[in-house]
Amino acid sequence: MKSPRQGITSTDVARRAGVSQSAVSRTFTVGASVAPETRRKVLEAARDLGYRPNAIARSLITNRSRMIGVVMAYLENQFYPGVLETLASRLQERGYQVLLFTGFKDRNSDPVYEQVMQYQVDGLFLASTTLSSGLSGECAAAGIPIVLFNRTTESAQTSSVTTNNREGGRKIADFLVAGGHERYAFVAGVADSSTNRDRETGFCEGLEKHGINEIIRVAGQYSMPAAADAARRLFSRSERPDAIFVANDHMAIAVMDVARYEFGLNIPEDVSIVGYDDVGPARWPGYQITSYSQPLDAMVDASVTILMDQIDQNKVSSIHTVIDAELIVRESARKPDHGLQSRNGQLVWTG
Amino acid sequence: MKSPRQGITSTDVARRAGVSQSAVSRTFTVGASVAPETRRKVLEAARDLGYRPNAIARSLITNRSRMIGVVMAYLENQFYPGVLETLASRLQERGYQVLLFTGFKDRNSDPVYEQVMQYQVDGLFLASTTLSSGLSGECAAAGIPIVLFNRTTESAQTSSVTTNNREGGRKIADFLVAGGHERYAFVAGVADSSTNRDRETGFCEGLEKHGINEIIRVAGQYSMPAAADAARRLFSRSERPDAIFVANDHMAIAVMDVARYEFGLNIPEDVSIVGYDDVGPARWPGYQITSYSQPLDAMVDASVTILMDQIDQNKVSSIHTVIDAELIVRESARKPDHGLQSRNGQLVWTG
């Protein structure tokens, strides 16, 4: 039981070291002019007192909080915790912190919006389908760089990092056609998300190119229960599809489980399933999902680069980075007899 | 392309509204004395200018950042993203933000430690096995309340929230014995984590009570690959165990996969597996893990309460909250013919 609650300030250190507060500040500022002897005295005093620079006070005067706002509506889809982890890691390497906004699935997201603006974040990493539009306008006006992660928009003042979702959809179509399927289905994510739209467009384009014009489309809302429902509808049809592209792995898992445990189907003998993201469970022996891999590290690096550049140059611009990705072939879909290639231990579809 | 980068301040608003800066501040401070008419003028001016209070500046003067530092070494175990999501949600409801520290699996955690201290967090939520000891001492000295989540310690100045891990271990022992097993094994987490230690102790106690003194112990390090290795060792023994308690579900999944796909074992016919946490995948049809459920919401609520109380009272104390939990019975372990009870749609072991 104690309650000091008032910290050691640079002035305290200065007094003990017998120098001015400025000298203390300069000691903790890289590139500032301090004599070696002064620095030594300051560091000693600082150590004795247990001094740490107050990041809040620094932020006020420098007008830089060194915090990046990270907005992720939910973390249930395993893809996002992974993103968060590497993102935090990369940012911390550069001396930036993560101010996290998440868990507002159902609640109103207005407060989030207010908080983001009040905390003077230096940049914003948006990985949430909702509220992208509102925030981006306001931030652009405030000169705060934004990067949309795994989604994009036409807005002139936000940047984005995605994989080539449209090409991904196309390649998946090619792959499934090469596997010799007959009835194709698509389990969609949230309809108005750019990512879902592009994957769907690409998939349809790809199938049409092969003369396939009938695609059964069901909505999975990027959620497991919704995807499971969608799967039930699919498998209850008289003409059951034998090739299903599910807009992400998170939903694909639900679809596979319904296929196996509710309809007794064998995968891939009875039905082929292809996912997107290549999340952890996709690699588990029970799933082995053939999935379009989103290279997480590269995507995060690209995002961080965009943010840092704009912060350093103090100007907001609109950069859209599209990362190359591959279709990793595992066991959840029938394999074509050509176009497969082994690349560092993984089988890849090269068409 | 633009670069304003200088915000609207309370003084700007004051000028436009024809009042003092104090009046503006008071308008945005709950409970402060402002005449309705003044407030109206201020709010109007604020809206016109797009003013938002600067949380950084406020923190400096109030000596409260309204940020809680959250330290989670890694998010791979699905339990933690769930915790993070509800925690962020609860904190935001109370006007607190989450400053997240994660992704330092391999890297040195010293910098993390420095950052936490510099950012003047009002409290600290520690869900990381490592670095708990170092941080807790320093924070206690600085008067910052800490709560250890899902781990505990004897330190007089930190609080903790856990389930009754020891009793959990005991109940699992009872359950497995009631199921009529013969050879028992334990797949451990990180050896020196309090959580693992308690679960193990309870499990051994429970078995001994039934006269079982031989338990095969292998180390899983709370990681899937390590747990898979551990499982391989277990199943390669001449006398294969038929009852395994795995210290958490994350590892249990790996153990089950190895059992099924590498050793062709049937679960629970050939081997019973019990996990801990009751994470999302434990409920997937392919796993259906019998697992000791950690009530996430209750644990988070308890943690938040502890932190908020101590922040409000401005004193650090040591509170250890132990939450009641239950063994949820599913299909990964042979079921006893007694002691089971259905409770809101789930089967629970009541011994």
Next chain:
DNA sequence: ATCTTCATTGCATTCGTATGCAAATATGTA
């Protein structure tokens, strides 16, 4: 010894908001 040059240092101010205090105004009472 005198003058330049350059590195260090301290002073004073600044960032944007909150708040104690005293002044000013409004409200109620006799």
Next chain:
DNA sequence: TACATATTTGCATACGAATGCAATGAAGAT
């Protein structure tokens, strides 16, 4: 109307660190 009381307001200052500017001192050049 005069006075007491309650409410509202602005002034001035504080929070902790960074930084432009001028002063100081040391080193080097002549």
